[in-house]
Amino acid sequence: MTRTRTIRIRALTLAIAATFAFSAQIASAKTNPQGLWVGGYKYFSEFQGNALLNSGTPKARLAFGSQVYNGPFSIAFDGHGNLWAVFQSINNNLPPPALEITKGDLAALASHKSAKAKLITINGNPTDQFVIPVSIDFDAEGNLWVIDDGRRVVELLANELKKTSTQSAAVSIASQVASPTKLRFDRSDNLWVVEFPLPFDPSHPMICRFTPSDRAVSGFNPSLIVNLPDVTIPVVDFAFDSAGNLWVAGPGPHGDEIAMVSASDLSGSGEISPSAAVTINSAAFGLLDGTGSCIGGIDFDHSGNLWASVGADNADCSSDTQLVQFTPSQLSTGGNLTPTVIIGQNASRTNLFVPGPLRFGPNVP
Numbered sequence: 001m002t003r004t005r006t007i008r009i010r011a012l013t014l015a016i017a018a019t020f021a022f023s024a025q026i027a028s029a030k031t032n033p034q035g036l037w038v039g040g041y042k043y044f045s046e047f048q049g050n051a052l053l054n055s056g057t058p059k060a061r062l063a064f065g066s067q068v069y070n071g072p073f074s075i076a077f078d079g080h081g082n083l084w085a086v087f088q089s090i091n092n093n094l095p096p097p098a099l100e101i102t103k104g105d106l107a108a109l110a111s112h113k114s115a116k117a118k119l120i121t122i123n124g125n126p127t128d129q130f131v132i133p134v135s136i137d138f139d140a141e142g143n144l145w146v147i148d149d150g151r152r153v154v155e156l157l158a159n160e161l162k163k164t165s166t167q168s169a170a171v172s173i174a175s176q177v178a179s180p181t182k183l184r185f186d187r188s189d190n191l192w193v194v195e196f197p198l199p200f201d202p203s204h205p206m207i208c209r210f211t212p213s214d215r216a217v218s219g220f221n222p223s224l225i226v227n228l229p230d231v232t233i234p235v236v237d238f239a240f241d242s243a244g245n246l247w248v249a250g251p252g253p254h255g256d257e258i259a260m261v262s263a264s265d266l267s268g269s270g271e272i273s274p275s276a277a278v279t280i281n282s283a284a285f286g287l288l289d290g291t292g293s294c295i296g297g298i299d300f301d302h303s304g305n306l307w308a309s310v311g312a313d314n315a316d317c318s319s320d321t322q323l324v325q326f327t328p329s330q331l332s333t334g335g336n337l338t339p340t341v342i343i344g345q346n347a348s349r350t351n352l353f354v355p356g357p358l359r360f361g362p363n364v365p
Contacts, residue, residue, distance in 0.1 A: 034302055035061065035363035038309055038323065039072035039085060041354035042299070046324070047343060053341075057346040061066060062364045063320070066117070069099060071354075074135040074182075077361040079142050084148065084164045086133040096133050101360065111365040120144075135182045140189040147180045154180050154193055155195065156215075171209070175220040186240045191215060191223075194235045202234045207246070211264070226266065227273040229259050235355065237297045241331075242304055245277075246290035247344040249298045250310065256285040256295050258308070268319070280326065285310055286319020294319045297357040304328040305340075309355035321345040321352050 015300035021260060035048045045228030051058035057279060073087040081103040097119035105115035135147040139156075146155050156171035173180075178195035185191055191210040196202060208222035228235065228248060238248045244263035250256070259276035285308075286294045296309035305328065311321035324339035345352040 013319050033363045034360045035301075036301070036307060037075060037077075037083065037359050037361050038352065038355045039075045039297075039357045040352060041071045041195075041356065043353060044072075044075075044083075045351055045355075046364055047351075049166070051343065052325075052341065053342075055342045057122065057344045057351065059346070060351045062106065062110045064115075065349060066354045073133070074137075075359050076137045077359065078138050078144070081362040083361065084136055084138075084144065084229075086136055088134075096131070098133060098136060098144060106364055107338050118199075124190055135180075135184075136187050137183055137191075139185055139191065145183060145185075145191065145263075147183050149179070149181065154183060154191075171215065171218075173215075173220055178206070178220075178234060182235055182238060184238060184240075186244065188244075189233075192238070192246075194238065196234070205235050207238070207248075221268045224266065225271040227271070229261070229274070229276040234293075236293045239298050239300055239306075241300050241306075247298060247300075247306065249293070249295045251281075251288065251291075252281070255281060256293055257281045258295075258298065258306070260334075278331065279300070280331065280334045280337050282324070282326075282337045282339065284319065284322065284324045284339050286317050288317055290316030296355050297359075299359050301360050304331075306331055307358060307360075309358045311352075311355060321355060323352070323355065323358070 032242065033048060034054060035046045038045045042065050045060040046062040047058065047318050048061050051061070063171050065166055069087040072085040073088050075083065075085045083101045083106060085098070085099050086096065098116045099119065101115065105117070110116045133146050134149045134151040137145055139145060143156050147153075148155060154173040155364055175195065177198055179198055179200060180193045180195050182194040183191060189212055193208045195206050195208055197204050205228045207226045207228060209224040209226070210222050214221050214223050234250055235248055238246060244261070244266065246261040247258055247267060248261070249258045252259075258280050258311055260278040260318055261284040265272060265274040275313045294310055296311070298306060299309045300306055306326045308324050310319045311317060322345065323343040325341040326337055330337050330340070343352070
């Protein structure tokens, strides 16, 4: 069973840039414009158009936050352009939810209006509630998949959740020997899940592939297990480029790195231990005096540029708070790269604040 709640979302008016001529210019330049969405600790930010083309400290097209939910672990867009998130900090006694903010409500926020978000939780016994939802994404049918770190399961919440409050989790994938931390779907509707062996061993990350047919069979049945290269331990985030190559971000032996596993290595089945075909690092990632990572998330735009949020939520990170871009030509060679575009934090901290997960999605009109 499920239940839904609503919560008031407040707009950060100082960070909203209501420049209609700017939006019109973007729409005419691209038939399918994109917005870069960043889940910051205190608020979400969306950048678009010229802000993504030139380095600087631009205003966010939209910035908004909640007094209840802070520090998103993961964000995703469904097929209707609605924004979903799960959070690490909750300032009341509600069960941890998956929160949905509709495309219409995002447009209302951009017009300096208030909006409400729908909260999805699992309803039933206390053991059935989300404990620590940490990662979300949607499959090709519009079903929401959630990793609950507290119960070490990957759950499917059917797309009827957006219409009714009487549905139960349809599928649960749990392993007795591994714990899931991150998930994502590729363009072929394969579900990829970062797993760590139990007892928990952060030095041996692996990514499991569950094809649609794998998911049709109950239990933990990945058709492919990829033992990741040692350059990204633990995994902070991962993404696929347009060619199907897998890019994995995390701390490596020489600081934060992003490693690529070739699509050709991912086409088979069984268990493999491929080497990284390309590895990149950058002075923009900063230096880490402690554990964790300075990178908060990664994603690709329509042009094949790789973006990363830097600064993240680690007090030991020396990097500036910023979003950085690397072009396809840079990625093809790897090595120590200088970002082609850097979106920095402005002096009033109203465009970025402790940036974490990021995703490209629809832009706000």
